[in-house]
Amino acid sequence: MVLLLVVTIVFVAHLFILQNMGLQIFADRIVLSYLVNYALAASILIFIQSKFNKKASHTGFMFLAGSGIKFLVFFLVFYPFYREDGTMSTSEFAAFFVPYATCLILEVAFLSKQLNNQES
Template sequence: MMKKATFKFLAVLLLVLTVVFAAHLFILQNMELPIFDDRIVLSYLLNFVMAGTILIFIKSKFNKKSLHTGFLFLAGSGLKFLVFFLVFYPVYQQDGTMSSSEFAAFFVPYATCLILEVIYLSKQLNNQDF
């Protein structure tokens, strides 16, 4: 069963990502760029799912191996980059270059999730007795 703190994190993550996504689309529209190109929807969805999955996995291992939490977090970040290179990079490189809108389509949700994960996990670690 999901703990209240984990559910709250996922709700906050979803809310923040929704606001960032809307702002991202607004900026693209104002720059007169296509708003749903560059796999932007897939990027936001995958980053949310990966951040949630990684957090739940880390939380499940938290009490047993709390000293390994940082390594689990880094492995999760590595997994996110692997997904980027398998799912997004080949599409972005089809024309031989990666445009700033392609880079932003992946990096903005990735950075947003990363910041929220770090804040949440650091609070969890600071509240833990060793």
């Protein structure tokens, strides 16, 4: 729930910044980027949460595997589109990196909290 709320707030802020800069707000596959990053992060967290009590020692490996999946999705879905004109613009980079970084930070915070609670 926190993930959805934070990603939504960041998305709205991102659109607001693009609009104030005079850029197209729904360009660069921004909606798809936020949806894909949210879906992947939520799926990874749900999967890790379901396996956490059984295999807490494997949490880091599951997280790294999820990160690998995210990179694969980027290179298969977004990178070809962003490189069509031979260059990746700042707005294209931000359209992917802002939701990616937001979800990554929230995933790390969640997993860190889980691991710290386990040790107590």
